[in-house]
Amino acid sequence: MLITSLVMSLNQLLPVAILLVLLQVLDKQYTRKVLLALIIGTVMSFLYMQSASWVSQWFDHQGLEYSQIGLCIIIFFAALVFAIKQKAVAFCIAIISAMTLYLSHYIIYLTSFWQNSEVGQSLFIGTFLGIGICLSFSILLYFLMTSIKYRFGVKPLLILLALNSAAKLLVALDLASQVDLIANTATVWDLRDLLTENSELGRVLRALIGYEATPNLLSVLTYSISSALFLFLCSFIPTSLTKERV
Amino acid sequence: MTKRLFNQFICCLLFLSFNAASKEYLIILKDHLFYPSQIIIPTNQKVKLLIENQDSTPEEFDSFDLNREKVLYPNRKSIIYIGPLSKGRYDFFGEFSPNTARGVVIATDKGDQNVDN
Numbered sequence: 001m002l003i004t005s006l007v008m009s010l011n012q013l014l015p016v017a018i019l020l021v022l023l024q025v026l027d028k029q030y031t032r033k034v035l036l037a038l039i040i041g042t043v044m045s046f047l048y049m050q051s052a053s054w055v056s057q058w059f060d061h062q063g064l065e066y067s068q069i070g071l072c073i074i075i076f077f078a079a080l081v082f083a084i085k086q087k088a089v090a091f092c093i094a095i096i097s098a099m100t101l102y103l104s105h106y107i108i109y110l111t112s113f114w115q116n117s118e119v120g121q122s123l124f125i126g127t128f129l130g131i132g133i134c135l136s137f138s139i140l141l142y143f144l145m146t147s148i149k150y151r152f153g154v155k156p157l158l159i160l161l162a163l164n165s166a167a168k169l170l171v172a173l174d175l176a177s178q179v180d181l182i183a184n185t186a187t188v189w190d191l192r193d194l195l196t197e198n199s200e201l202g203r204v205l206r207a208l209i210g211y212e213a214t215p216n217l218l219s220v221l222t223y224s225i226s227s228a229l230f231l232f233l234c235s236f237i238p239t240s241l242t243k244e245r246v
Numbered sequence: 247m248t249k250r251l252f253n254q255f256i257c258c259l260l261f262l263s264f265n266a267a268s269k270e271y272l273i274i275l276k277d278h279l280f281y282p283s284q285i286i287i288p289t290n291q292k293v294k295l296l297i298e299n300q301d302s303t304p305e306e307f308d309s310f311d312l313n314r315e316k317v318l319y320p321n322r323k324s325i326i327y328i329g330p331l332s333k334g335r336y337d338f339f340g341e342f343s344p345n346t347a348r349g350v351v352i353a354t355d356k357g358d359q360n361v362d363n
Contacts, residue, residue, distance in 0.1 A: 004341075004342065004343070004344055004345075007341075007344075008341065008342075011341075052317065052319070053319040053322065056317070056319055056322060056324065057322065060325065061322075061323055061324055061325045062325065064316070064317070065316075105306065105317060108304050108306075108317060109304075109306075109341075109342055112303045112304050112342065113303065113342070174313045174314070174315070177313075177327065178314055178315075178316065178326055178327060179325070179327065180268070180292070180294075180327040183292070184292065184328075184329060184330060187332070192311075196310065197310040198310050212313065213310070214311065214313070216313075
């Protein structure tokens with residue numbers, strides 16, 4: 001249970017933490033706004049978690065996937081708008097949507113096993129360790145990305161944000177294929193022998209840039225096109241604004 | 247090569263919302279175990295997994311091999327489509343109880359058997 005709790009914490013918290021760090025480094029928001037987004041995100045996660053069991057029965061047991069696809073698309077566009085316009089509203093929408101998507105799973109896990117006295121201690125220690133690792137990773141990533149930004153400008157950061165946001169569309173594609181909304185295409189490559197998704201590095205890369213060991217053709221095309229489109233649209237940022245941010 | 251990729255991409259888009267009847271397989275989750283734990287399906291065919299969680303706690307169906315992830319609520323049914331798959335083994339597990347809730351989908355040319363282990 002300890003290892004499961006640790007892995008669950010990393011799986012569900014890391015994507016939110018990475019997105020928060022990337023957006024914060026791109027254009028630092030006031031602490032008050034960040035806290036507000038985190039509080040609303042937590043509340044939304046609880047509300048989503050409460051209604052998830054009911055929503056899951058909609059549209060022939062596919063309601064949950066439809067709502068999650070919507071959240072993934074919202075995260076992509078909110079991150080894009082934030083990268084272009086640096087609007088605080090876009091920042092809040094991206095963070096709240098990401099928290100609702102990922103944290104609700106985590107809350108379901110915690111609330112399901114918390115009452116069980118036999119596993120309570122392992123659950124607590126695993127969660128505590130997971131949050132600690134996630135926090136350490138986020139702080140390191142924050143300082144790394146900040147130094148990269150000051151040394152090489154905003155472009156490397158935008159590339160990472162574009163890949164991270166495009167990864168959310170991959171999640172949406174997997175969900176759409178899960179409910180038979182789109183057809184599965186042939187697997188383009190199989191890297192399971194080289195790096196599996198459930199290895200430590202695989203999990204970090206999955207949270208960071210949406211690494212998939214066995215992607216299908218549609219996923220590869222969507223990932224490439226959406227990240228290229230993200231960067232293309234970001235290139236329209238006025239030069240003065242870019243200089244100001246660096 | 248580019249033309250083939252383009253054709254495949256167009257086919258994907260055309261397939262949108264055309265739900266052809268898929269073969270259905272029932273999986274039951276009970277006491278944090280999947281029954282059957284081994285599902286044999288035909289290759290190159292899309293199939294529908296109907297998963298019924300009979301436990302009192304939720305579980306998350308997860309598979310890195312199949313790129314699938316879904317929360318299974320207690321005493322509820324969930325549907326997951328998988329495939330078409332090429333010949334091989336595709337592991338799945340319950341993320342909340344990964345030590346016990348484990349299973350495998352085996353895609354073979356002579357599919358359509360379920361084996362309880």
